[in-house]
Amino acid sequence: MRDAFSRESLRSVSAGFLLPLASARSLRITVLAAIAVTGVVATLRAIGLLTAESLDALRRAIPVVAVPIAAALLAELPIREGLTQRTLLYPLLGPVSRGSLALGRTLWTVALVALGALVASAALFLMTADRSGDWGRECLAIVLGACAYVALFGLLHLVSQRGLVSALALYFLVDQPLAQLPFSIRVLAPSFHVGSLLGRSPSYQLPIQVDTVSVAPVVSALVLLAVSSLAIGWTMRLFSRRDLPELCG
Amino acid sequence: MRTPWIQVEDLHLSRGGRPVLHGVTVSAVGRAVGLVGANGAGKSTLIGALLGVLRPDRGKIRVLGLDVPRDARELRARAGVMAEQAGIFPGGSGVEAVVFSGMLSGLARREALRRAHRALDALEVGEERYRGTREYSTGMRQRCKLAMALVHDPEILILDEPTVGLDPPGRAQFLALLRELRDGGRRLLLSTHLLPDAESVCDELLLLDAGTVGYSGGLDSLRRASRVEFSAEGPGLDDAFAAALGANGVAARVIDAAAGSAASLRFDGGAEALSSFWRLAAERGAAVRRLDRDSPELEDAVLEAMGVSHPR
Numbered sequence: 001m002r003d004a005f006s007r008e009s010l011r012s013v014s015a016g017f018l019l020p021l022a023s024a025r026s027l028r029i030t031v032l033a034a035i036a037v038t039g040v041v042a043t044l045r046a047i048g049l050l051t052a053e054s055l056d057a058l059r060r061a062i063p064v065v066a067v068p069i070a071a072a073l074l075a076e077l078p079i080r081e082g083l084t085q086r087t088l089l090y091p092l093l094g095p096v097s098r099g100s101l102a103l104g105r106t107l108w109t110v111a112l113v114a115l116g117a118l119v120a121s122a123a124l125f126l127m128t129a130d131r132s133g134d135w136g137r138e139c140l141a142i143v144l145g146a147c148a149y150v151a152l153f154g155l156l157h158l159v160s161q162r163g164l165v166s167a168l169a170l171y172f173l174v175d176q177p178l179a180q181l182p183f184s185i186r187v188l189a190p191s192f193h194v195g196s197l198l199g200r201s202p203s204y205q206l207p208i209q210v211d212t213v214s215v216a217p218v219v220s221a222l223v224l225l226a227v228s229s230l231a232i233g234w235t236m237r238l239f240s241r242r243d244l245p246e247l248c249g
Numbered sequence: 250m251r252t253p254w255i256q257v258e259d260l261h262l263s264r265g266g267r268p269v270l271h272g273v274t275v276s277a278v279g280r281a282v283g284l285v286g287a288n289g290a291g292k293s294t295l296i297g298a299l300l301g302v303l304r305p306d307r308g309k310i311r312v313l314g315l316d317v318p319r320d321a322r323e324l325r326a327r328a329g330v331m332a333e334q335a336g337i338f339p340g341g342s343g344v345e346a347v348v349f350s351g352m353l354s355g356l357a358r359r360e361a362l363r364r365a366h367r368a369l370d371a372l373e374v375g376e377e378r379y380r381g382t383r384e385y386s387t388g389m390r391q392r393c394k395l396a397m398a399l400v401h402d403p404e405i406l407i408l409d410e411p412t413v414g415l416d417p418p419g420r421a422q423f424l425a426l427l428r429e430l431r432d433g434g435r436r437l438l439l440s441t442h443l444l445p446d447a448e449s450v451c452d453e454l455l456l457l458d459a460g461t462v463g464y465s466g467g468l469d470s471l472r473r474a475s476r477v478e479f480s481a482e483g484p485g486l487d488d489a490f491a492a493a494l495g496a497n498g499v500a501a502r503v504i505d506a507a508a509g510s511a512a513s514l515r516f517d518g519g520a521e522a523l524s525s526f527w528r529l530a531a532e533r534g535a536a537v538r539r540l541d542r543d544s545p546e547l548e549d550a551v552l553e554a555m556g557v558s559h560p561r
Contacts, residue, residue, distance in 0.1 A: 008355025015352035019341075090397075092302055094353040095326035241304070243264050 009096050013104030016091030017077070025085070026076040027112075033073075034116065045127070052128050059124035062117050063141040063194050068175070070113050071149035072167035077112070078105035078150075079239060080157040092244075099236040106154050106232050114146040134199075137217070141197040144224040148190045151231035158235055158242075190227055193220035251278040252314075254405070254436055255299065260308030262291075262298055269294045270460045273308070279453025279467070281427075281437040285444060285551065286457035292440045293333070295457065296409055299438075300325055313404065326354065329398035331391075333409040343378040343385070343393045344369060350397035361400065368396040372426060388419035395426065405436040412446055424449045448547045456551055468547065478543040479516055479523065480504070485535030486514040493533070497525040 021027060041058065044050040050058075079102060082088025091101055118139060125135050149171075156170065157163030171191075178185065179192035186192045196215050215223075255277040262270040269291045284292050297303035299312055301321020310317040315324045341349070344365050351361030369378045372392045377385070382393060391411055398406060408427070412420045427450045431437050441447055447454060447468075454471055456463035464471055487503060494501040494516055501516035516522060530537050 006355075011357065012353050012355050015349060019345075019349045019352070089332055090350060090353055093300065093325060093330045093332065095322045095355060097322055243303070 009100055010104070012091070012094045012096045013101060014108065016088075016094065016101070017105045017108045020085075020087045021077075023085070023087075024077055024081055026073050026081055030070055030073045030116075034070075034120070038120075055124050055128045059121055059128065060138070060198070060200075062121045062124075063138060063145050063198060064191060066120065067113060067117050067142055067145045067194075068149045068171045068191070069168070070116060071146060072153050072164055072171060074109055074113055075150050075153035075167060076157050076163060077109045078102060078154050078157075079235070080163055083244070098240045098242075102236045102239040103232060106151060106235065109154065110143075110146050110150045110228075113150055114143045117142045117146065137198060140221065141194050144197065144221055144228075145190070145194040147228040148193075148224045148231075151228040151235070152190070155231045155235045155238075158238055187215060187223070190224060193223045196220035197224075253278045254313055255282065255438070256309070256311040257295075257299075258309040260295075260298060260310060261306045262294060262303060262308075263306055264294065264303070268460065270298070270305075273457075273460070273462055275455055275462055275465050277438075277453055277455060277465070279451065281431045281439060281451040282453045282455055283447030283451035283468075284438055284440040284455050284457065285442065285447050286463070288442060289459075290457040291460045292442075292457055293409060296330075296407055296438070296440060300328065300330065300407065326401075327404045329401065329403035329406045331394050331398040331406070331408045331411055333411075333413065341382065342380060343374060343382055343389070343396075346382055346393055347378075347396045347400050351400040354401035356401060364400050364402070365396070368399045369393075371399070372396050386419075387414040388416070388423070391415060391419075391423060392426075395423075399430075403435070405438065406430060407438045407440075409440045410442070411439070412441065412443060420446075444548050444551060454551075464551070471547070471551070479518075479526070479540060480513060480543060481516075481526070481537055481540045482513045483536045483538040484512070485530070485533055486512045486537070490514060490529065490533060490535060491516075493529050494525060497529065499525050 041050065041055075045055070079088065082091070082105075092098065096104075121135070121138060121142060152170070153163065153167035156166045160166045175189045175191045179189035179195060180186070193215065197217050197220050199217070253276040255275060257273055257275040260270050260273040261268065273291075273295065284295065286292050294303060298305050298310060299317065301318035301324060304318060312324050313327060315321075315327075317324060344362075347365035347368060348358065348361045351364055352358060354361075356364065366378075372395060374389070374392055374396065377389055378393075382390065385393060391414075395408075395411070398408070411427070412423055415423055424446060427437060427439065431450060437450065439447060439450055452468060453466065454468050455465050482505075491501040491503050491514055494514075499516050499518050499522040501514055503512055504515050505513035516526060518525075529535070
């Protein structure tokens with residue numbers, strides 16, 4: 001692991017990720033989607049159909065909706081995209097281990113998702129009338145959410161040819177519904193912890209006594225970091241052992 | 250005695266549960282080693298294993314004295330690779346592609362740019378270096394890929410099918426470039442299925458045949474070890490003479506019986522066959538007017554090492 005932090009290794013990993021980025025299909029799709037959403041929001045705001053409160057709600061949706069969807073799209077970048085576009089062969093032939101390559105490229109993708117979400121959130125924050133909300137906490141939720149979702153979905157993209165579909169299915173059919181349940185099992189869902197960081201754990205008035213645990217934000221932050229570390233570690237291990245017939249035919 | 254720079258011992262490697270290399274043992278000392286074999290013989294897999302990109306099931310690999318895969322990262326820092334499967338850096342110009350490759354080797358951008366221009370100059374790539382790589386001809390693309398492999402000034406160059414798709418003049422130019430690099434002191438491992446390419450550049454050959462080593466050693470040794478044919482001409486070298494040679498264990502055939510007094514005969518073998526031929530000629534009073542030793546083509550020698558007869 002020491003090699004991952006030498007200057008040469010960082011240069012190698014960064015160049016291998018950043019320089020071919022402009023031609024990455026998943027990034028193009030994400031950027032086009034972001035431009036489209038921005039255009040719709042700006043138009044609605046200009047014609048007065050979007051109130052300041054709606055912009056607030058939109059901003060608050062960024063960590064819990066936009067980040068996981070962007071992560072599902074862009075989690076292809078660390079490895080899968082490089083395999084299908086054959087841009088990963090040169091980095092693999094460089095003086096960096098496969099594990100370091102997977103780690104570095106995943107962290108760059110996290111940075112990309114987090115940066116995009118932070119910029120969008122900052123823009124909406126400046127446009128809203130009420131700036132009393134805890135924007136710092138939102139930023140933390142964005143960064144840690146990006147970490148967890150990119151790591152998890154990156155792993156899915158590595159093990160499945162249909163990583164995007166699997167990631168979206170996991171988010172919409174498992175993660176989101178699980179986080180809404182009024183039972184302790186909801187602590188297994190990353191989106192529950194993102195909500196917890198934002199101080200928005202769902203609470204219920206139920207006619208029966210159930211254990212609806214709430215979790216302190218610091219615990220949620222630690223859980224999200226642990227999920228990220230586990231998923232990245234697993235990705236590194238799998239990628240290090242993979243046969244890669246796509247590249248070394 | 251020269252020190253081997255590639256040492257492989259009992260290498261076994263499976264891919265997708267299918268054994269691709271089994272029991273490969275090689276020791277290469279040549280400045281330029283040709284890795285030849287049919288498609289699917291395991292050439293690319295062996296290269297992957299030598300670079301530590303593919304993990305062997307068992308066996309030992311040492312390249313430049315480094316233990317692979319343990320020291321694979323250090324080896325890759327000292328090796329330039331021109332991979333067949335890799336495209337050029339998509340979207341950019343030639344010089345950007347070479348800078349990209351330099352940065353992948355850990356060079357800072359400014360240093361990578363300086364070295365990229367030096368590598369492209371050495372390969373005589375002019376103003377074309379500023380054009381998009383998508384517009385490049387196959388020859389220019391291969392030069393650019395070679396510059397990408399050379400940018401960090403590696404000790405060894407590993408080239409996987411570098412002349413595929415080149416027209417004859419482009420191929421000749423490219424092989425001349427490789428010879429210059431070899432003569433300049435770099436060690437080369439040239440993987441190719443084109444034997445004339447290996448013959449033109451390499452002094453040593455590693456023949457892979459269905460995942461095993463068919464031959465490993467110098468090109469001259471391979472030719473010497475392979476079947477040598479002699480053709481002889483003169484009165485008395487007729488069917489009876491060929492049959493007598495055959496009785497002595499030397500396969501012989503008359504190729505021009507119509508010449509009458511100056512019949513031609515061809516026979517296979519080495520020094521012993523030649524000795525039997527002279528002994529028989531003396532016994533039977535045959536006057537040998539001409540005796541030629543036909544040096545085998547490399548292709549014949551390789552086919553023989555693979556146990557395949559040449560379809561003449």
